[in-house]
Amino acid sequence: xxxxxxxxxxxxxxxxxxxxxxxxxxxxxxxxxxxxxxxxxxxxxxxxxxxxxxxxxxxxxxxxxxxxxxxxxxxxxxxxxxxxxxxxxxxxxxxxxxxxxxxxxxxxxxxxxxxxxxxxxxxxxxxxxxxxxxxxxxxxxxxxxxxxxxxxxxxxxxxxxxxxxxxxxxxxxxxxxxxxxxxxxxxxxxxxxxxxxxxxxxxxxxxxxxxxxxxxxxxxxxxxxxxxxxxxxxxxxxxxxxxxxxxxxxxxxxxxxxxxxxxxxxxxxxxxxxxxxxxxxxxxxxxxxxxxxxxxxxxxxxxxxxxxxxxxxxxxxxxxxxxxxxxxxxxxxxxxxxxxxxxxxxxxxx
Amino acid sequence: xxxxxxxxxxxxxxxxxxxxxxxxxxxxxxxxxxxxxxxxxxxxxxxxxxxxxxxxxxxxxxxxxxxxxxxxxxxxxxxxxxxxxxxxxxxxxxxxxxxxxxxxxxxxxxxxxxxxxxxxxxxxxxxxxxxxxxxxxxxxxxxxxxxxxxxx
Numbered sequence: 001x002x003x004x005x006x007x008x009x010x011x012x013x014x015x016x017x018x019x020x021x022x023x024x025x026x027x028x029x030x031x032x033x034x035x036x037x038x039x040x041x042x043x044x045x046x047x048x049x050x051x052x053x054x055x056x057x058x059x060x061x062x063x064x065x066x067x068x069x070x071x072x073x074x075x076x077x078x079x080x081x082x083x084x085x086x087x088x089x090x091x092x093x094x095x096x097x098x099x100x101x102x103x104x105x106x107x108x109x110x111x112x113x114x115x116x117x118x119x120x121x122x123x124x125x126x127x128x129x130x131x132x133x134x135x136x137x138x139x140x141x142x143x144x145x146x147x148x149x150x151x152x153x154x155x156x157x158x159x160x161x162x163x164x165x166x167x168x169x170x171x172x173x174x175x176x177x178x179x180x181x182x183x184x185x186x187x188x189x190x191x192x193x194x195x196x197x198x199x200x201x202x203x204x205x206x207x208x209x210x211x212x213x214x215x216x217x218x219x220x221x222x223x224x225x226x227x228x229x230x231x232x233x234x235x236x237x238x239x240x241x242x243x244x245x246x247x248x249x250x251x252x253x254x255x256x257x258x259x260x261x262x263x264x265x266x267x268x269x270x271x272x273x274x275x276x277x278x279x280x281x282x283x284x285x286x287x288x289x290x291x292x293x294x295x296x297x298x299x300x301x302x303x304x305x306x307x308x309x310x311x312x313x314x315x316x317x318x319x320x321x322x323x324x325x326x327x328x329x330x331x332x333x334x335x336x337x338x339x340x341x342x343x344x345x346x347x348x349x350x
Numbered sequence: 351x352x353x354x355x356x357x358x359x360x361x362x363x364x365x366x367x368x369x370x371x372x373x374x375x376x377x378x379x380x381x382x383x384x385x386x387x388x389x390x391x392x393x394x395x396x397x398x399x400x401x402x403x404x405x406x407x408x409x410x411x412x413x414x415x416x417x418x419x420x421x422x423x424x425x426x427x428x429x430x431x432x433x434x435x436x437x438x439x440x441x442x443x444x445x446x447x448x449x450x451x452x453x454x455x456x457x458x459x460x461x462x463x464x465x466x467x468x469x470x471x472x473x474x475x476x477x478x479x480x481x482x483x484x485x486x487x488x489x490x491x492x493x494x495x496x497x498x499x500x501x502x
Contacts, residue, residue, distance in 0.1 A: 034429060035470075036467040036470040037470035037473055037477070037496045038428075038474055039412070039413045039427055039428035039474075040426060040427055040428055042423065043415065043427040047481055048477070048478075048481070051477075051496075117425070139455075142455075146457055146458060147458065148500070150466040150499070150500060151463075152429035153467065154429075154452070155456070156451060156452065157432055157439075157443075157452055158455075158456075159455075160429040160432055162425045163424060163425055164426065164439060164443055164446065165446055167452075168449075168452045169452075169455065223447045223448065224447065225443055225449050225451075225453075226447055226448065226449020226450070226452070227449070227454065228453055229454050
């Protein structure tokens, strides 16, 4: 698979065709698994990491899913950054060392990280709110691997992981929501507190430790032990419609607000994109976020959610350099980013 | 326990502390001293008093990790650590998850899995020993045995 070509488009999970796509960007489920014969990744040396990588590569050839394996050890840093920006590998994997890699399919909906914090991190991504289907796919993927590899498993503690916060099911199910209106009305803090009370976690666009830039929030289960996978999914899935309802109400209220009219904000964003010759990543993401909101509300004819969601990935620095065909310094990237948005968003038509 | 405190869009701080410190911190008692390094502020304090459940030096027989090292890094060293530090981990899991027993998916063939896991665990230890001794010929032999067992 050519990573240069990859940067020109986005994975199928970002095509905004899934349920509730106007607010729910995507659903992700990941499973953490370790092989019984080896210490956890933080205690393995490169020889053992190489062994694990070879073993897993051998087994995934028998997978019913059509995936390609990419070794990260000798991959250029820019390519690793592209994979991180596409949510295919973690930040630690992008910056790490030693034998490690990722297998993924052409639609990028299925991936398998090798030698991350745990030996295996299986991941399934789906467009919109689609927890049940994501679980069905990852459960199948896990069963196929489990029939060929011996996982570290205890009847008492379940699937054993390097960090006890993941032990048990090893499952983290998350839903990525676009909540600009709840952030505008500051009701997001109430949502945040309510979710914490029921042991759900709120993170930013790129997971643990990342900020909620672009008004994107990932809501995921905190508890992995003592509950079955379907129960965890049901509990998470149960609160999402409520958050969608609050966000929709806040969107309507913002549209009707005469003090800080949303339509004025949308117009200012249009002007910014049309006229600015330099744009930081943060500024671009903020503009795209407002346009995503406008599109969902029917206030930006001519623009599509999938087109905007793809741009959220493409305005990031590694993608930008791939698209422009070479390395760019910070100022050059800001110029290229402003140019890319002008080209891709023909706002004169909308 | 890992806590991400968001002061503003620009200022985000990650704190890593033990359960007791974290509980005090979350209860509003921000007097908790920030750890000097990533991890528990004073890992040794877990073992003070002499009459604790285990000696400070007790290490996992498989990977050599001590509980103090786990406290410091937040990562266990190998699957056997769950047996070695069973008592401490049960208390920690109760705190983190509110539960201490798995209630989810199990390997499709648990009996086969049990047998393989014991044997793989033994072979893994042999492999690690051979690598430590830089006996790569022997390491390759154990690697092949692991591969053979994984193929069954």
